[in-house]
Amino acid sequence: MNIRYAKPIDKEQVVSVWNYCFEDGEDFVKYYFENVYDENNTIIIEENDEVLSALQLNKYTIDLRDNKYDVSYVVGVSSKPEVRGLGYMKHLMAYTLEELYKNGEIVSLLMAIDYRLYKRYGFDHCYDQIQYNLRTDELLGFRLSSKLRKATFEDAETLSRIYTKAMESLNGYAVRDEAYFNRFIKEVSSESGYIYIDEENNSYIAYYIQGDTFFVRELIYNNISSLKSMLAYIYNHNTQCKKTVINAPVDDKIKLIIANLKTCEIKLIPFMAGRVINFEKYIESLNSCNIDTQKINNKYIKIKVIDKYI
Known part of the structure; x- marks a missing residue:
């Protein structure tokens, strides 16, 4: 068993393992491995030149309590x-966590298919989403306040501006720049999805039409008026899509303005798991806490952390 970072020659085998394990469409896999995949962020286990296990450490920046952290999103x-x-996964994860620590990372994230698989490596649930399931005609009462237009690659900066404005009062969000939205547009397109912008109201919607269902992947808005206008846009698909599914953050306001919540199913969906990689650096990074001088009732606090993998 040899654990190492991938080389260009390994890419075809990494794609093959991915395709066996995940039910992603051909177009999405093509998009991912042409636009996101980086062998320098890919760790594999190989034996006799055969890739047997793999993972990627995609790079993001998150804003957590007004601090910016460069994180690796394990995928x-x-x-x-x-x-x-x-035991291959155990060896792969142990190697990965040590690498993240050596590289100076403070926290890490992943989207767990099964939380039981990752709790043993120190990851635990940290983010939820709300999912709305409703009949599209329940959105009858909303009206468009402006005309939406389909996003193009020229709109990456506009999408970034709208997103950043919507996030500025929140905690624990991914920082997205123009380069991110260039990839985002490609990704949604690779899955036969759509992105429409309401520039007048500083909002956008990313969605897919799946049979008779209007599936909203992301709905970003900056005020209630723009939200109502976006819900009207969804309603205008009511003859085409009888059902609507909307994924949204837990503080979303849709539940406050839908006319009849009794006909809307609302689910709390576990969304993301996280892990502290370097506890000492994380505590030091908190503006409100200094581990050398913080006192409670005139007593010093000592914390001992035992990490089985780092």
Whole structure:
């Protein structure tokens, strides 16, 4: 068993393992491995020149309590079926966590398919989403206040500006620049989705039409008026899409303005798991806390942290 960072020659095998493990469409896989994948952020286990397990450490910046952290988002954790249950994932995750620590990272994130798989490595639930399931005609009462237009690659800066404005009062969000939205537009397009912008109201919507369902991946707005206008845009698909599903942050305001919540199913969906990589640096990074001088009732606090993997 040899654990190492991937080389360009490994890419085809990494794609093959990914395709075996995940049910992503051909267009999305093509998009991902042409626009996101980086062998320098990919860790593999190989034996006899055969890639048996792999994961990627995609780079993001998050804003957490007004501090910016460069984080690795762990994705694509995958193994060939013949090595499952033999401890390969344990070796892969242990190596990865040590690498993140050595690289100076303070926190890490992942989207867990099964939380039980990652709790043993120190990851735990930290973010939820709300999911609305409703009949599209329940949005009858809303009216468009301006005309939306389809986003193009020329709109990456506009999308970034709208998003950043909407996030400025929140905590724990991903920082998204123009380069991110260039990739985002490509990603949504690769999954046959759409992005429409209401520039007058500083809002945008990213969605997919899946059979008779209007599926909203992301709805970003900066005031209630713009939200109402976006819900009207969704309603205007009511003859085409009988059902609407909207994924939204937990502080979303849709539940406050829908006419009849009784006909709307609202689910709390576990969304993201996180882990502190370097506890000491994390505590030091908090503006309100200094671990050398903080006192409670005139007594010093000492904290001992035991990490089985770092």
